Amino acid sequence: MEFPTPEVAAQYADLVAAAPDLVVGLDFDGTLAPIVEDPTQAHIHPDAPELLLELAPLVRGIAVVTGRPARQALALGDLDVLGAQVAELGRELTVLGQYGNERWTSTERRVVSPRPPHGLASFVREVPTLLRRAGAADAYVELKGLAVALHTRRLEDPRGSFARMLPLLEDAAQRHGLSVEPGRLVVEVRAPGMHKGLAVRGLAERLDAGAFLFAGDDLGDVEAFNELHAMREEGTPTLVVCSDGGDGPEVLTELADLVVEGPDGVLGLLRGLVEDIKAGPSTLA
């Protein structure tokens, strides 16, 4: 593994040394699964399950932390199958869906979820009017239970439609007491007060993490990146990894310790991590 600076190499070595206490948090789309035109077809990278199964017994815990509903991530990642295998090894796989609002673990094997936010139903009723006003009437409306996501990827002018609809959605979301999460050609509207930063903090506390690696690729991962930096200031070894697909937001690469090339790069890093943990920390000196 090539590291950009000696500091990052040292941070990585600290994670390897702390492997039994290490929690590995991974975003799904663009990080574990290649970005595809049709989000319902975004399947996990074919090499990921085997690799995660190899990593699981070496670390404290592995979690998929995604904006998708937990059930969707479970299906697209075959994560219930992986979870059962991880459980057999005496470890736990966690899936945090909808930015941490939903939790599934391979131990409980059910999705724990709060009630849909107040104001979401009335906001959703307003969506067709908002999209028409934005000239994006045919945007794909994904009802996620606790949120609604508006996708412009399959429209004729995806970027223009996105830019026109964003301010209208922000204004309406504010009126309904909801918060807005822009992503890549998708805007998600959901309850305020939850984001991936709180999700990774909760995970670290629940698993009593002594070290943390997080990888993500989009604006929804920024809070998690910031939280890992905060953990590091508190003395916990962390590594912030940006999965760069070439069109991701710049702020991610700026906040990351390490930038890797998409899901292939993330899996390459994890493969190296498995090998280095197995070899022992002394070999990295």
Ligand SMILES: [Mg+2]
């Ligand atoms: Mg992503």
